[in-house]
Amino acid sequence: MEDGRAQQLLAWALEQVAGLWPHALPAAQLSVVSGDASFRRYFRLTLGGSLVQPTSLICVDAPPATEDSAAFIALSQRLVSAGVRAPRVFASDLGAGWMLLEDFGDSLLLPRLLAADSDAAAALYAPAFDALVALQLGVDAAALPSFDAAKLRAEMQLFEDWFCKGLLGVTLDEPARELLAQALDFLVAAALAQPQVAVHRDFHSRNLMLLDDGELGVIDFQDAVAGAYTYDLVSLLRDCYVSWPLTRVEAWVAEFHRRLAAQSRSAAAVSAAQFQRDFDLMGLQRHLKVLGIFARLHLRDHKSAYLADIPLVLTYFKSVADRQPELTEFAAWFTQALMPRAKGALAELGVSLAIEESAR
Secondary structure, three states: OOOOOHHHHHHHHHHHHHHHOOOOOOOOOEOOOOOOOOOOOOEEEEEEOOOOOOEEEEEEEOOOOOOOOHHHHHHHHHHHOOOOEEOOOOEEEEOEEEEEEEEEOOHEEEHHHHHOHHHHHHHHHHHHHHHHHHHHHOOOOHHEOOOOOOHHHHHHHHHHHHHHHHHHOOOOHHHHHHHHHHHHHHHHHHHHHHEEEOOOOOOOOOEEEOOOOEEEEOOOOOOOEEEEOHHHHHHHHHOOOOOOOOHHHHHHHHHHHHHOOOOOHHHHHOOOOHHHHHHHHHHHHHHHHHHHHHHHHHHOOOOOOHHHHHHHHHHHHHHHHHOHHHHHHHHHHHHHHHHHHHHHHHOOOOOOOOOOOOOO
């Protein structure tokens, strides 16, 4: 490791290990696990020695100027109490932005889903549904920041600022801005009308881990909020990194609603048809945000790998928006004004827009 901050993290981690596991023989260096879409970095520290448990740890570099590690630690404790398998926090230095976490390994849910047919995927999604029900029922939403109208709008504003203007070079004229404003008003109202629960906010296949003990681990939850009860389910089933046929997704949505309604009065009061509509509308809000975020990651943060995921997000958005009568004009503008520009801009960046929602 050449950067000084990583060297400081290693020195701090070795001090913590010496206090927690005196007989451990930690490695002399950290190995890179991953960075993510934020400014956090993750490293693995391997532990040796006789009967040392655990055998490895995750060292997190989360600069305090941009990352809220205190929120991560508090949420980890709440999730564990609710029955969600979140990584234990063994040590932390909030001032420096360092944490020492339980190592969940490298088995993300995503590769297993990509290799699965729909029957095998159903078995993989089952524990994710269980974790999501436990999150909604076991974590007090009142203790979390509210995913209010201002935050919902701020997320969707990324679509205009970074995707339209930044990536496509499209400056909206007044009629287009009015169409967008009407669409955002509709989606904000729809999200706030849903039952409000604890929301992970990024509950998808790259943040779910298949653990050696057979359980499903949940990571990257520090941005949790009190928000719509379909938000996390959209993240999971209209995942930006893996897609399924529409009929299969609708069947899973219905299954999750049955599970949740069996334990939640607010969910039981909602019909299956309304829950599906809530799911669809929440997805539109989320995918407008994601288009902006992926464009920003490329343009501002030089993380261009996410460009390859934009076609699926566009397909999700268009296929759902086209079915909403309240969004007829906006969906037509999206198709006519943006899709050709998106196809051209992505082609220049080496990304094909030729993708169908049902493609697997």
